Amino acid sequence: MDVTLLGTGAPEGLPRPDCPCAACATARGTRARAATALLVDGALLLDLTPGAALAAARAGHSLTGVRQVLLTHPHDGPALELPAGLPTAGRVPDGRELTLISGHRVRAVPMDAPGTGYEVTSLEGLRLLYLPPGAAPAGAAEARRPYDMVVADVVGRPDAIARLRATGGVGPATDVIAVHLDHDAPPGHELDRRLAAAGARAVPDGSTLTVGEYHEVPDVPRRTLVTGGARSGKSLEAERRLEAFPGVVYVATGGTRDGDTEWTARVNAHRDRRPGSWRTEETCELAPLLAEDGPPLLIDCLSLWLTDAMDRVGAWDDDTWAKSGQRELRERVAELIAAVRATPRTVVAVTNEVGAGVVPATAAGRRFRDELGRLNAGFADECEHVLLVVAGQVLALRG
Numbered sequence: 001m002d003v004t005l006l007g008t009g010a011p012e013g014l015p016r017p018d019c020p021c022a023a024c025a026t027a028r029g030t031r032a033r034a035a036t037a038l039l040v041d042g043a044l045l046l047d048l049t050p051g052a053a054l055a056a057a058r059a060g061h062s063l064t065g066v067r068q069v070l071l072t073h074p075h076d077g078p079a080l081e082l083p084a085g086l087p088t089a090g091r092v093p094d095g096r097e098l099t100l101i102s103g104h105r106v107r108a109v110p111m112d113a114p115g116t117g118y119e120v121t122s123l124e125g126l127r128l129l130y131l132p133p134g135a136a137p138a139g140a141a142e143a144r145r146p147y148d149m150v151v152a153d154v155v156g157r158p159d160a161i162a163r164l165r166a167t168g169g170v171g172p173a174t175d176v177i178a179v180h181l182d183h184d185a186p187p188g189h190e191l192d193r194r195l196a197a198a199g200a201r202a203v204p205d206g207s208t209l210t211v212g213e214y215h216e217v218p219d220v221p222r223r224t225l226v227t228g229g230a231r232s233g234k235s236l237e238a239e240r241r242l243e244a245f246p247g248v249v250y251v252a253t254g255g256t257r258d259g260d261t262e263w264t265a266r267v268n269a270h271r272d273r274r275p276g277s278w279r280t281e282e283t284c285e286l287a288p289l290l291a292e293d294g295p296p297l298l299i300d301c302l303s304l305w306l307t308d309a310m311d312r313v314g315a316w317d318d319d320t321w322a323k324s325g326q327r328e329l330r331e332r333v334a335e336l337i338a339a340v341r342a343t344p345r346t347v348v349a350v351t352n353e354v355g356a357g358v359v360p361a362t363a364a365g366r367r368f369r370d371e372l373g374r375l376n377a378g379f380a381d382e383c384e385h386v387l388l389v390v391a392g393q394v395l396a397l398r399g
Contacts, residue, residue, distance in 0.1 A: 001104075001122035001211040003040055003149065006055040008205055009033030010133060010182035011073070023183040030204050031187060036179040038130055038151065040120055043102035045069045045086070046130050053083040059206035068100050073115035073132035091116055111135040119147075126212040129169065133180035136160030137169075146171030148212045154178035154200045155185045158244040159275050161198060166246035166277075175215050176200035190394065196220070198244035221385035221399050223340060224348045227376060228389035229356075235300055237389050238350045245346070247295035248278045251286065253304040284308040290339040290347065302351035302379060306372055309333070315371075316364045333375055340382040351376050353388065 007013070014033040015024030027033065035049040039056060042065040049055070056063050069082075069089040082089065092098050092108035094116065099105050109117035115132035127145075131137070131152040136159060147169055152160055155178060164170040178185075178200050185191055195201055199220050203209065224241060228234035242248045278298075281289070284305050289297060299305075313328040314320035340347065355373055360366045380386045385399030 001041055001120070001124070001126045001128065002208055003038055003128060003151070003211060004056070004059050004061055004208045005151075005177070005179065005203060005205060006037040006039055006052055006059065007034030007049055008036055008179045008181055008202065010180050011035050011075075012182075014181060014183060016183055019183060021183050023185065023187050026187045027183070032205075033181055034205055036133070039063070039066070040104065040128070041102060041122070043067050043100060044104055044106065044120065046118060046120075047072055048082070048089050050081075055206065059208065061208075067102055068098070068106070070106065070118060071116075072118065072130065073135070092118070110138040112138045122211070124212075128211050129164075131157075131160060136163055142167050143169040146174050148173075149175045149177065149209070151177045151179055153180040154195060154198055154244065155181060155191075158198055158240075159277070161200065161244040162246045162275065162277065165244070170199075175209070175211075177209070178202045193394070193396070194240060197241040200244070220346070221383070222346050223343070223383040224385040224387065224399075225351065225376070225380050225383045226348065226387045226389060227351045227353045227380075229353055232389045233392040234350050234352075234387075234389040237387065237394055238298055238300065238348045241348050242296050242298055242346075243275060245296055246277055248275070249289070249295055249297050250278050250280045251289060251297055251299045252280055252282045253284050253286075253299065253301060253308065254282075287335050287339040290336075290343040290345065293344055296346035296348070299347065299349040302349055302375060303354075303372055305336075306333075306368070306375055310368065310371070315367060318363060321367065329371065333371075333378065336375075337378045337382060340379060349379065349383075351379070 013035050015027040034055060036047060037049045037052055038046040039061060042061060045066045048069055048071065053063050063083055064085055066086055069086055071089050071091055092106060094108050094110040097105055097107040103123040105121045107119040109119055111117055111132065113135040115135050117131040117137060120128040127147045129147045129150045133153045134156050136157050150164060150170055154161060154176065161170060161176060170176060176199055178195050181202065186194060191202060197220060226234045226238045286299065286305065309329055309332050313325040315325040315329055354369050360369055386397040388395045388397050
């Protein structure tokens, strides 16, 4: 089963008309994207967009063999002009199945937002799932087996991919293609990097893909360290790396601070943007969690873990530090590093990058700076992927 992506952009396309944003300004040439539409084996057109016939011709195809045109999402504005010779566009009711003269079976999949998704099965039994923009499958029915290809709004609805992973619809070999790309998606290599973290990829308009053909699925790093300065966007980047995966355990090392309204506001802001399927554990006992099998861990953050560890060993007092604190802290850090090295789980950890600014005025402040630098270096050594976030921009230091 061959799928030609006549467009891969949002309904308004990319760049958006008269939009001055940076993403639209750089969406030129191969980075420009028409509204998403799929041509399946030349017989089925999923979504009707302006210039569909011309887009097909540019990709080396014709629409003359199309036997069915199906719409997935509501279309605002005037009706689109139907190219000559195409059948009238329609929809399949949710849960119903349509068999085309070409032999393809098309089942309508209910969505949690306006629109209809379509599961297309070829004569050979290959399966494609196509989802409309801003939508995910409704319900949580277990899939019979993973789809061979999923074409979906990965940037806008990463939780749709997480839901499909949780129910078996997306497996290790599923080719996940990102479409409906809008100007809120980062351009160029940054888009590729972000999609790879979700196990997905983007392709240019006009690409023809063979469903079921072996394609190297983006390798999702098992251990990642995200570092950066205050308010750099490092926590948001860490959350993005796991938002397409189900059942994530969010490990909050900061605890609670009674009477501190500013801290409470920070905690609430983090909690509100996490997917509802994630579970939170407030603890600094990281080694036992790392030793267990289970879903991915997001640890936020190592600097607060270190603060707790230094509290426990009395590291802030010079005499205690010299007598026992330094040795006990190094032992605790070594235990954490060993747990990261041996963990069977996917782990994304957040830390703070310190030492590039003013030298702390106190011995305790310098001690914390130095120990966090050592902890960061040791933890990074055990990670396949290390990222530095500066002003919301992500630099890959490793991986």
